[in-house]
Amino acid sequence: MVALTIGATAALLLGQASAYHQERRQVGSEKHTVVIPGASSYNGLNLIPQMGWNNWNAFHCDVNESLLLTTAQDMVDYGLRDSGYNYIVLDDCWAVGRNESGYLVADDYKFPSGMKSIITKIHALGFKFGMYSSAGVLTCGRYPGSLGYEKKDADLWAEWGVDYLKYDNCFNQGQSGTPKLSFDRYKVMSDALNQTGKEIVYAMCNWGNDDPYDWAYRIANSGRMSGDIYDSFNRPDDRCPCTEAAGCAWPGFHCSVMNILNKMPAITSRTMSGYFNDMDMLEVGNGGQSDSEYVVHFSMWAINSSPLLIGTNVGTLSPANLAIYSNPAIIAINQDTSASAAKRVWRYTTDPDETGEGEISLWTRSLSNGDRIVALLNAANITMNMNVTINEVFFDERTAGAYRAPPELSQTWDIYDLWANRMGEAEAAAILNGTSVEIPANSTTRFNATASTYAKGVESAHPALIGSRVGTLQPSGTFTAEIARHSVGVYRLRSREAAMRKRDEL
Ligand code: GAL
Numbered sequence: 071m072v073a074l075t076i077g078a079t080a081a082l083l084l085g086q087a088s089a090y091h092q093e094r095r096q097v098g099s100e101k102h103t104v105v106i107p108g109a110s111s112y113n114g115l116n117l118i119p120q121m122g123w124n125n126w127n128a129f130h131c132d133v134n135e136s137l138l139l140t141t142a143q144d145m146v147d148y149g150l151r152d153s154g155y156n157y158i159v160l161d162d163c164w165a166v167g168r169n170e171s172g173y174l175v176a177d178d179y180k181f182p183s184g185m186k187s188i189i190t191k192i193h194a195l196g197f198k199f200g201m202y203s204s205a206g207v208l209t210c211g212r213y214p215g216s217l218g219y220e221k222k223d224a225d226l227w228a229e230w231g232v233d234y235l236k237y238d239n240c241f242n243q244g245q246s247g248t249p250k251l252s253f254d255r256y257k258v259m260s261d262a263l264n265q266t267g268k269e270i271v272y273a274m275c276n277w278g279n280d281d282p283y284d285w286a287y288r289i290a291n292s293g294r295m296s297g298d299i300y301d302s303f304n305r306p307d308d309r310c311p312c313t314e315a316a317g318c319a320w321p322g323f324h325c326s327v328m329n330i331l332n333k334m335p336a337i338t339s340r341t342m343s344g345y346f347n348d349m350d351m352l353e354v355g356n357g358g359q360s361d362s363e364y365v366v367h368f369s370m371w372a373i374n375s376s377p378l379l380i381g382t383n384v385g386t387l388s389p390a391n392l393a394i395y396s397n398p399a400i401i402a403i404n405q406d407t408s409a410s411a412a413k414r415v416w417r418y419t420t421d422p423d424e425t426g427e428g429e430i431s432l433w434t435r436s437l438s439n440g441d442r443i444v445a446l447l448n449a450a451n452i453t454m455n456m457n458v459t460i461n462e463v464f465f466d467e468r469t470a471g472a473y474r475a476p477p478e479l480s481q482t483w484d485i486y487d488l489w490a491n492r493m494g495e496a497e498a499a500a501i502l503n504g505t506s507v508e509i510p511a512n513s514t515t516r517f518n519a520t521a522s523t524y525a526k527g528v529e530s531a532h533p534a535l536i537g538s539r540v541g542t543l544q545p546s547g548t549f550t551a552e553i554a555r556h557s558v559g560v561y562r563l564r565s566r567e568a569a570m571r572k573r574d575e576l
Contacts, residue, residue: 112344121401123141141384148502154401185230204216206239208241224263228270233269277295279318292345296318309323346377363556402517405525429450432447437562483542513533
């Protein structure tokens with residue numbers, strides 16, 4: 071928790087947390103003492119969304135130590151670790167039982183060197199290590215779960231050097247169905263992890279059951295908000311029955327990219343530094359979607375501050391997929407210190423008779439330096455000319471109830487296309503075959519987040535992070551872009567006035 075003293079107007083402008091601000095203002099004072107819940111993480115960890123790799127989407131239970139180690143090495147070689155993907159997360163199916171003292175025993179056929187030694191090797195490659203279990207008697211794959219063994223398991227993982235826990239929801243013995251039941255069950259592991267004294271990021275995976283957006287930021291660093299993703303752009307599947315997050319009693323699985331994305335708008339205000347709505351691991355590279363659909367998937371996860379966990383076989387990445395996973399201009403949004411999520415300003419379904427079934431939507435997001443993100447999403451079946459007006463970009467400011475027009479409306483905004491500098495096939499192929507290792511300092515396609523941070527890179531206007539200028543949005547103006555079927559245009563808007571003021575200050 072962070073206590074700040076700010077004026078009423080500033081509290082309003084903070085937008086998403088303003089309901090809390092109103093409730094907690096000190097009556098009779100000119101300034102208001104404001105408590106921003108979650109403005110810093112409950113355990114001080116994960117202030118920006120976690121990034122890494124998880125084996126589940128591509129390998130399911132087919133895991134072993136060589137997969138973990140070769141993937142980590144490939145991620146170093148392909149520049150993915152330095153793009154920021156710095157967790158290697160082992161998912162389900164690693165434990166075979168418990169020993170006489172009640173401690174989990176790893177499968178020594180899959181992991182012959184032992185977990186501790188594998189984790190040490192992963193650390194030596196510059197990664198942190200993530201482990202999986204379930205807040206139930208069994209994991210979802212029916213391996214031993216941690217319910218009732220939280221302290222022992224947390225202590226063991228800490229001793230092994232584990233830095234991250236993904237904690238699932240299967241076989242929970244009926245201890246769910248109300249927020250309180252889920253909160254209490256997940257809190258036991260949260261406390262156990264914190265009591266180890268080791269920093270361990272806690273990634274809840276209860277698929278949005280019992281509205282974790284209302285309670286989980288006090289005990290966890292991220293929380294899955296939907297049933298499991300599958301590698302489909304928009305195909306509805308009976309096994310994923312909900313189309314809204316709120317009140318979804320049966321999250322299921324086989325949820326498409328568009329299904330999960332459209333569950334986000336109602337809950338994006340609950341994304342905050344230290345607690346992120348986890349839209350599930352990425353499918354880019356698994357073969358079920360087109361290149362532009364994967365661009366939509368990656369972009370929309372990024373701008374919504376979802377954790378970005380690569381969910382494919384890194385060893386067989388194609389140049390096109392490497393180019394998507396490593397687009398630094400998109401990752402920089404995800405890693406922005408505002409730790410906020412996007413808002414869906416509007417969504418229209420398209421007429422099945424005229425243009426085929428589908429939808430288009432406009433998303434915006436504010437960034438900590440005052441830049442604004444606009445995403446024009448065309449999930450319809452034909453190319454569309456999509457428009458966005460300045461009034462739509464600053465819709466929230468316009469409707470915030472302030473007595474004067476928001477200054478943003480009278481400014482001129484330069485528009486930068488964040489996919490314009492996508493790494494080409496040849497460059498990506500050279501990285502994959504090991505002939506392009508060094509990242510040139512002025513690269514427009516690559517950014518080394520190990521050497522610096524995305525925040526510093528944006529501050530110093532690193533050419534890989536800002537995209538390419540494609541237009542201007544004037545006061546009362548409109549920006550139009552042609553967006554192909556199942557594609558998205560993602561733009562960074564920068565105020566000329568603010569940029570000029572900054573130059574003057576220097
Ligand atoms: C699911 C979870 C998946 C994966 C799987 C393992 O419940 O959402 O991401 O971890 O269990 O069995």
